[in-house]
Amino acid sequence: MQSLSETDGLIMFILEIYLLFIPILGRVIATFLCSGEKEVDLAVQSAKAAFKIWRKKSGMERSRILLEAARIIRERKDEIATVETINNGKSVFEARLDIDTSWQCLEYYAGLAASMGGEHVQLPGGSFGYTRREPLGVCVGIGAWNYPFQIASWKSAPALACGNAMVFKPSPFTPVSTLLLAEIYTEAGVPPGLFNVVQGGAATGQFLCQHRDVAKVSFTGSVPTGKKIMELASKGVKPVTLELGGKSPLIIFSDCDIENAVRGAMMANFLTQGEVCCNGTRVFVQREILDKFTEEVVKQTKKIKIGDPLEEDTRMGPLINRSHLQHVLGFIEQAKNEGAKVLCGGDLCVPEDPKLKDGYYMTPCVLGNCKDGMTCVKEEIFGPVMSILSFDTEAEVLERANDTNFGLAAGVFTRDIQRAHRVVAELQAGVCYINNYNVSPVELPFGGYKMSGFGRENGRVTIEYYSQLKTICVEMGDVESVF
Numbered sequence: 001m002q003s004l005s006e007t008d009g010l011i012m013f014i015l016e017i018y019l020l021f022i023p024i025l026g027r028v029i030a031t032f033l034c035s036g037e038k039e040v041d042l043a044v045q046s047a048k049a050a051f052k053i054w055r056k057k058s059g060m061e062r063s064r065i066l067l068e069a070a071r072i073i074r075e076r077k078d079e080i081a082t083v084e085t086i087n088n089g090k091s092v093f094e095a096r097l098d099i100d101t102s103w104q105c106l107e108y109y110a111g112l113a114a115s116m117g118g119e120h121v122q123l124p125g126g127s128f129g130y131t132r133r134e135p136l137g138v139c140v141g142i143g144a145w146n147y148p149f150q151i152a153s154w155k156s157a158p159a160l161a162c163g164n165a166m167v168f169k170p171s172p173f174t175p176v177s178t179l180l181l182a183e184i185y186t187e188a189g190v191p192p193g194l195f196n197v198v199q200g201g202a203a204t205g206q207f208l209c210q211h212r213d214v215a216k217v218s219f220t221g222s223v224p225t226g227k228k229i230m231e232l233a234s235k236g237v238k239p240v241t242l243e244l245g246g247k248s249p250l251i252i253f254s255d256c257d258i259e260n261a262v263r264g265a266m267m268a269n270f271l272t273q274g275e276v277c278c279n280g281t282r283v284f285v286q287r288e289i290l291d292k293f294t295e296e297v298v299k300q301t302k303k304i305k306i307g308d309p310l311e312e313d314t315r316m317g318p319l320i321n322r323s324h325l326q327h328v329l330g331f332i333e334q335a336k337n338e339g340a341k342v343l344c345g346g347d348l349c350v351p352e353d354p355k356l357k358d359g360y361y362m363t364p365c366v367l368g369n370c371k372d373g374m375t376c377v378k379e380e381i382f383g384p385v386m387s388i389l390s391f392d393t394e395a396e397v398l399e400r401a402n403d404t405n406f407g408l409a410a411g412v413f414t415r416d417i418q419r420a421h422r423v424v425a426e427l428q429a430g431v432c433y434i435n436n437y438n439v440s441p442v443e444l445p446f447g448g449y450k451m452s453g454f455g456r457e458n459g460r461v462t463i464e465y466y467s468q469l470k471t472i473c474v475e476m477g478d479v480e481s482v483f
């Protein structure tokens with residue numbers, strides 16, 4: 001909850017006060033002031049000063065500092081994961097996995113930092129040209145609340161490896177853990193101000209996007225906000241990376257290993273309380289195995305332990321806040337009204353522990369009898385709600401899977417290797433999984449097609465999104481003027 005609307009859109013100096021609720025207890029644990037235009041400018045100016053030092057360092061020097069930051073994250077993993085759990089509500093078990101992919105991302109880009117280079121091209125008469133890969137300057141990162149530390153790491157690691165500075169704004173719902181990342185970069189030896197954190201909501205984000213000294217904006221969040229960011233950035237002709245929402249299909253063919261497919265569907269729907277952009281929430285199951293698959297998925301979903309996410313064996317904590325919980329429950333009501341059948345869950349949950357009574361808990365839900373036109377099948381719910389649909393043929397399911405404006409991810413379960421590759425080649429999605437779901441190795445690019453965004457995070461290609469190419473043309477002879 002917050003004191004002013006996230007979408008108020010005031011373009012003027014304002015100071016909002018946010019109340020920081022923790023999802024586990026549904027209680028305020030802190031208040032903080034948002035960065036206004038002045039604070040945003042201070043952050044950008046200090047990043048700009050740090051950039052002047054950082055850009056001069058060699059790739060090896062930058063690499064060493066990123067490796068040291070990765071080492072500190074590893075060393076402080078349990079502490080950071082605990083903060084993330086308090087921040088977001090996800091189970092501490094999962095939060096530790098997020099922290100792992102965070103330090104792995106820093107290590108990965110540390111490994112690439114020293115090998116970024118251009119090419120040398122021979123031209124007639126002994127002349128030649130060469131290219132230099134140069135940083136962009138001060139980059140802005142704006143994050144969503146579902147993976148706060150990981151999103152900040154996935155953006156800052158390639159940005160810093162390429163020689164940029166970054167000013168990062170986390171979601172006002174999860175402002176805390178990103179501060180630990182800033183502390184760690186400083187301890188590892190980056191110049192002061194190279195990675196700055198500003199706090200706030202829509203207004204703070206807007207100040208960042210329209211600041212004249214900002215060279216690039218990398219955004220993770222919803223489609224409506226992504227459109228606004230693109231519009232703001234276009235005024236300054238700033239490049240943007242947009243990592244937006246999804247409504248991804250997961251296709252289960254009858255020849256699959258059914259136990260693996262069930263595990264895959266659980267991974268595709270219930271991590272982080274279902275608040276995951278790439279979730280495979282439209283689960284298409286071939287009719288021959290529909291009953292068997294559904295029965296097993298329902299059985300496994302009922303077993304998920306909900307409760308205090310700081311306990312080791314909890315696998316589902318509270319949703320991010322009360323209004324989001326109501327929003328998700330609203331989708332389930334609407335699904336029932338539209339003819340879907342609740343096969344399990346979908347209710348408010350009050351854990352036995354009395355201290356959790358005001359937290360934002362619900363039981364994970366499986367919806368059966370879903371049809372393509374239903375709201376629960378068309379819209380991103382961003383909660384623990386799986387919709388099961390049946391299909392008969394490969395051609396039919398491909399048509400239906402692609403019939404969406406989103407295109408973030410997709411999955412296929414089958415033992416037929418030719419079918420698997422044929423199907424993923426036709427799926428309109430930036431990330432496709434064969435016989436697994438929701439694994440995100442940092443070596444592989446991550447990002448969407450269609451309205452799920454553009455640009456990529458992770459993988460070698462992301463270097464191109466945080467750098468620019470300079471061409472130098474060298475004449476070895478005399479100038480041949482046409483005049």
Ligand SMILES: NC(=O)c1ccc[n+]([C@@H]2O[C@H](COP(=O)([O-])OP(=O)(O)OC[C@H]3O[C@@H](n4cnc5c(N)ncnc54)[C@H](O)[C@@H]3O)[C@@H](O)[C@H]2O)c1
Nearest residue numbers: 143144145170171201202205206221222225243244245277
């Ligand atoms: N593709 C991905 O990698 C990815 C990852 C995580 C989440 N998401 C998506 O994020 C959404 C959930 O996150 P959310 O509710 O935090 O999204 P959101 O769009 O409401 O907010 C995201 C961030 O943008 C800021 N913001 C809001 N309005 C702004 C404006 N006008 N100008 C600048 N900044 C502004 C917010 O304060 C927040 O930091 C879901 O749609 C989810 O799919 C995508």
Ligand SMILES: O=CCc1c[nH]cn1
Nearest residue numbers: 147150151276277278
């Ligand atoms: O929520 C979507 C997946 C993800 C995790 N970290 C960044 N994106």
